Amino acid sequence: MKRRSVLSRDEYIEGILRCDRRILSRAITLIESSRAADRELAEEIVEACLPHAERSIRIGITGVPGAGKSTLIEALGQYVIGEYGQSVAVLAVDPSSQVTGGSILGDKTRMVSLAACEQAFIRPSPSRGSYGGVAQHTREAMLLCEAAGYGNVFVETVGVGQSETAVHDMVDFFLLVMLSGAGDELQGMKRGVMELADLIAVNKADGENVACAERTRADAETALHFFPAPPSGWTPRAVACSAITGRGIPALWNAVREFADLAQGNGSFRQNRREQRRRWLRDALEHGLGQLFRSHPMVRQQVAAFESEVLEGRTTPFCAARSLLELYAGASRQGM
């Protein structure tokens, strides 16, 4: 097996800026690496790309498994490329891959026609690692895609753990993909997510399903009107769509464009990104502090015992936390 050549920092940066998809992909692999040297190089690359980033619209996409997120992204991506001549990058936040070993984008064949487009970049590899790590990696990958010139960045989430709110916190526009009917398929959805949606796409509105999907769309629109408005001043709406027939795809993209005009016009777009940067810093600090803590030998030895005492109700979470923190701070002070 031939080893890939080692790229220098400048080769990475230069490759990303001229939108070499192979190099972009390798840079994202660096971001996801657990090796310290890779991480350090990755951060330098992201830092150097920052002045060229942030010039896209970031669209988060969520929905329960089976809602047809991938096929919808594929149809939407092809529409945007074909109709507007814009480029599209697709990333995924999938903390579940850690457990299942699978990935929502792992199966490359799922976006085969979009992947064939020159103007598309699809990141098929799963983001492994802890939840906080995964979210951070996606944020960094997003910046690299933007520096490479992708004007539209789709971030897909599989809806596990806190991934919906994490994705909502890293995008400009949040799209919820649903199926018709408001029954069983809602079981897997987490509470609170629907209210975050800027747009609800009722998917698979084709064939015999059209009437049912239209009813669900109307119900969704009613529910949306009952929600508090987003800070952008945008009025969330619902669209029935089909990746097969193309129904609703233009309306869907139109909503994204309308939203961008509104939010860029009233300053909320910029304000939201500023707030997000503040939160990313806070999250990165929290994640790093947690890692320092959990990797401490004394903590690793004791944390499970304390946790089980807490779960069984034999001690309070507050006492357990204080004891652990005292152990940690004491040992750190002694350079242990």
Added chain:
Amino acid sequence: MKRRSVLSRDEYIEGILRCDRRILSRAITLIESSRAADRELAEEIVEACLPHAERSIRIGITGVPGAGKSTLIEALGQYVIGEYGQSVAVLAVDPSSQVTGGSILGDKTRMVSLAACEQAFIRPSPSRGSYGGVAQHTREAMLLCEAAGYGNVFVETVGVGQSETAVHDMVDFFLLVMLSGAGDELQGMKRGVMELADLIAVNKADGENVACAERTRADAETALHFFPAPPSGWTPRAVACSAITGRGIPALWNAVREFADLAQGNGSFRQNRREQRRRWLRDALEHGLGQLFRSHPMVRQQVAAFESEVLEGRTTPFCAARSLLELYAGASRQGM
């Protein structure tokens, strides 16, 4: 001015267990104190009370200012005491008091008739301090109220910052208080909160407002049906009510009792509390680690500069976080 006598640890515990409201109140003041010795004593008291706690139903109450949360709690509390002979404790999560100096429960006159009941305990003092601290203090105060024998603990939130989700994470049942009409008064509500509700109370359904409130109730019920079901298997509902006429108060309390029967019967009640304990531990650790970090002299000196670089887009949040964490870890190792 006569100084209050100093109580011993055992006097506190014994006083709480025989439901001496004055001592309970002083113990909560200890919890909220920023003095290390007070905090330590408070934790010992909470720890000793733990075996006597957890025997209540915890009800979180949220809603925008002006929705009439306090008067509704007062009406509900009096109903529960009068009709069922049960006791009621009322606490508040109010991180805003830090800024405004005010408090949602600071004005004692707001619950004057409930406060006059033997079977009621109302904590009027504001919980000051950082958000994480406030949430933790309320959790501890809740355990003390339970040890004192209060079978129903109401936790009111003013709806600032993350307080709704914090309260949702510390209670068994989550009640959202709204006004009729779905327009302006929703402006102040945060997105995602409505979907967390186990019950929506459309308040002030009295006089000329009855018809409008009933319409809003019906709309709310429609929206609720469109939401994913809570893990308890409970079907959230909407009730129109009035603290003045008493309309809907029995229906509201009936819903709480039905919920408790269901959730205790299917084990989700216990499961939820177990999960909450796990989260409380995680939150307390995160909060403590954050405090250790932010109180470090080197961090205090540098954090503002890094944050402004991040906000202006001159560096990535990831690089800033890593630099700060390296400074911190390095200085800690050297015992600085």
